[in-house]
Each structure stands twice: as structure tokens, then as C-alpha cells.
Amino acid sequence: MAVMAGSVCVTVTLLMCVVGSEALDLLRAAGTSGYPRSPPKVHCRCASYPNLTLCSWPEPSHLPPTHYIATYSERHRELDIKQCQLIPPSSSSSALISSSSSEKIWRCYLPNLKLLTDYIINITAVYPSGDVTYLRRFMLEDVVKPDPPVDIRFSTNHTRNLLEWSAPPTWGNLHIFPLKYQILYELTSRSTRRFFIKDYEDTKFELKGLISLKTYVFQVCAMELLGLGECSAYSSPIEITMP
Numbered sequence: 745m746a747v748m749a750g751s752v753c754v755t756v757t758l759l760m761c762v763v764g765s766e767a768l769d770l771l772r773a774a775g776t777s778g779y780p781r782s783p784p785k786v787h788c789r790c791a792s793y794p795n796l797t798l799c800s801w802p803e804p805s806h807l808p809p810t811h812y813i814a815t816y817s818e819r820h821r822e823l824d825i826k827q828c829q830l831i832p833p834s835s836s837s838s839a840l841i842s843s844s845s846s847e848k849i850w851r852c853y854l855p856n857l858k859l860l861t862d863y864i865i866n867i868t869a870v871y872p873s874g875d876v877t878y879l880r881r882f883m884l885e886d887v888v889k890p891d892p893p894v895d896i897r898f899s900t901n902h903t904r905n906l907l908e909w910s911a912p913p914t915w916g917n918l919h920i921f922p923l924k925y926q927i928l929y930e931l932t933s934r935s936t937r938r939f940f941i942k943d944y945e946d947t948k949f950e951l952k953g954l955i956s957l958k959t960y961v962f963q964v965c966a967m968e969l970l971g972l973g974e975c976s977a978y979s980s981p982i983e984i985t986m987p
Contacts, residue, residue, distance in 0.1 A: 783878035784812075784850075784867045790857075790888045792916045793968055797854040797884065799865055802847040803833065809869040814852040819862035819881060828852035828865070857884045888973025890915050890923060890966040893947075898962060898984045905986075908948040909964045909979065922969045928978060930961045945969070959985045 784801040791798070799814075814828035833848040857863065861883065868877040891912035899906045911923055927941040927949060941949065954960065963978040 781869070781871060781876050783876045784869050786865065786867050786878050786880060788854075788865060788880065788882055788887045790884055790973065791891050791912075791914050793888050793890075793921050793972065794857060794859060794884055795855070795916060796914065797857055797887065798831075798851050799828070799854065799867070800849050800851045801867060801878075802849055805847070807871075808848075809871050809875075811870050812850060813868040813870065814866070816854055816863055816865045818858075819864055822864065828854055859884060885972045888968050890968070890976040892976045892979040893925065893964045893966050894979065896962060896964060896979050896982050898982060900984075900987065905951040905954050906948060907951055907962055907964075910947060912966055912976065915966070923966045924969050926965050926967065926975055928963045928965070931955070932959045932961060932983075954986050956986050959983060 781804075786799055786801045788797065788799040790796060803809075812830060814830050815825050816828050817823075817825045829852060831851040831853060833850060852867070854863075854865070862881055863883070864879055864881050866877065866879050868875050891914045893909040893912055895908075895910040897908050899908070907927065907929075909925070911918055915921075915923060922945065925944045925947070927944060929939050929951070931937040931939075961981045961983050963981045965975040965978045967973070967975040
């Protein structure tokens with residue numbers, strides 16, 4: 745690590761490594777004046793295994809960089825560097841990707857990643873005074889996270905209470921890479937009671953034991969069938985009062 749005041753170059757290097765399939769993060773910051781800026785806060789997610797992997801990071805609101813450089817490579821073939829397709833916040837493609845944040849989010853698209861392969865993603869923010877680089881090692885299987893299920897609906901008659909939903913439309917190859925689901929439902933009262941039904945493979949479930957005149961809130965999340973990555977965010981809730 746070398747740090748000097750004034751207008752001379754500043755270089756800071758920090759290496760963090762975790763054994764196994766956890767991320768390896770390498771930060772290298774270099775500048776021609778002052779102290780280096782913070783690196784991009786990069787998050788990678790595969791919303792449609794195995795063909796739709798996006799890495800994203802927020803643009804700093806104060807003095808954003810002039811541009812970004814985004815590349816990736818296989819860990820054991822680091823000289824074979826590929827360009828990551830940058831998607832700026834203002835692009836029409838970025839507008840199609842759901843985000844609840846008001847921040848300007850940059851994304852880059854990594855097509856056709858291989859299974860069971862270590863990758864290194866390299867995101868460099870370029871400033872007039874220097875640059876800041878963030879590298880992360882990951883495997884595709886570790887960043888799988890589907891989008892939430894959609895079209896949650898509830899029907900009831902005298903003998904059957906049925907909760908139904910549809911798989912996230914962004915998840916391709918459902919017949920090759922099926923999903924499983926987790927159901928969360930809450931009995932709303934003075935003290936809310938939560939119930940979980942895990943690892944359910946169908947897109948409908950018969951609920952038993954619901955109490956007449958009580959109000960319930962239902963949500964569903966989706967996960968790759970073999971348990972790769974993590975469950976999606978929960979779907980938008982629906983609220984039902986039993987007859």
C-alpha cells in the first residue's frame with residue numbers, strides 16, 4: 745500500500761479471499777491526486793439459469809465516473825478476456841429490468857456462462873484523477889436468483905381453498921431447469937402469525953385449516969429445483985378474508 749499527499753499518484757490494494765465457492769474480491773484503486781474513490785458496489789445475479797446473468801452497481805450521485813470498463817474471464821483462462829455488455833441507466837434495455845431503487849443502476853450482461861466454472865468479473869470506474877477497479881470471483885450456480893412468481897390468486901368454496909401462481913416469465917427453459925416454491929402466509933390479527941410451506945414443486949397448493957372470517961396475506965417465492973443460489977424475492981402480497 746502506498747499513499748502520498750498532494751498531486752502524486754495514490755495506489756491502494758486490498759485482497760480478500762474465502763476458501764471454497766465464496767466470492768474472491770480484489771480492490772485496486774489508483775489516482776493522480778487526493779485519495780482514491782470507493783470501488784463500484786457490484787452485485788451479480790442469474791435470473792434465468794443458465795443464460796441470463798447480470799451484474800449491477802449504483803452510479804455515485806456525486807461526481808460520477810466518466811465511464812466504466814467491464815470485462816470477465818474464466819478464472820483458469822484469465823488471458824481470454826471477454827467484454828461484458830454494458831447497459832447504462834438511461835437505456836431502453838435497463839428500463840425493462842425491474843428495480844425498486846431510485847438510484848441510477850448500471851448493468852452488464854454476461855451471456856452463455858458455463859456451468860461449474862469459476863469466473864472473474866472486472867468492473868473499473870474511470871475518473872479524471874484515476875480509476876477504481878473491483879474484481880469478484882463467482883460461479884454461476886452461486887448467483888442464481890429467479891424473479892418472483894406472478895399472478896398470485898386464491899379461490900375458495902365449501903370444501904377447498906386453493907392458492908395458485910405462475911412461474912416468473914423471465915425464467916427460461918422451465919422444462920429443463922424447473923423451479924420449486926416457498927409459500928408464506930400470515931394470519932393478520934393483533935399478533936401476526938406466519939406459516940411457511942417449503943420446497944413445493946407445483947404451482948398450486950390446497951390450504952387447509954383456514955379460519956372463517958379471518959384475514960390472511962399470501963406470498964410466494966421461487967428457487968431453482970436443486971437449491972442452487974437463493975430464493976427469489978417474495979411476490980406481491982394478496983390479502984384474503986375468509987367467508
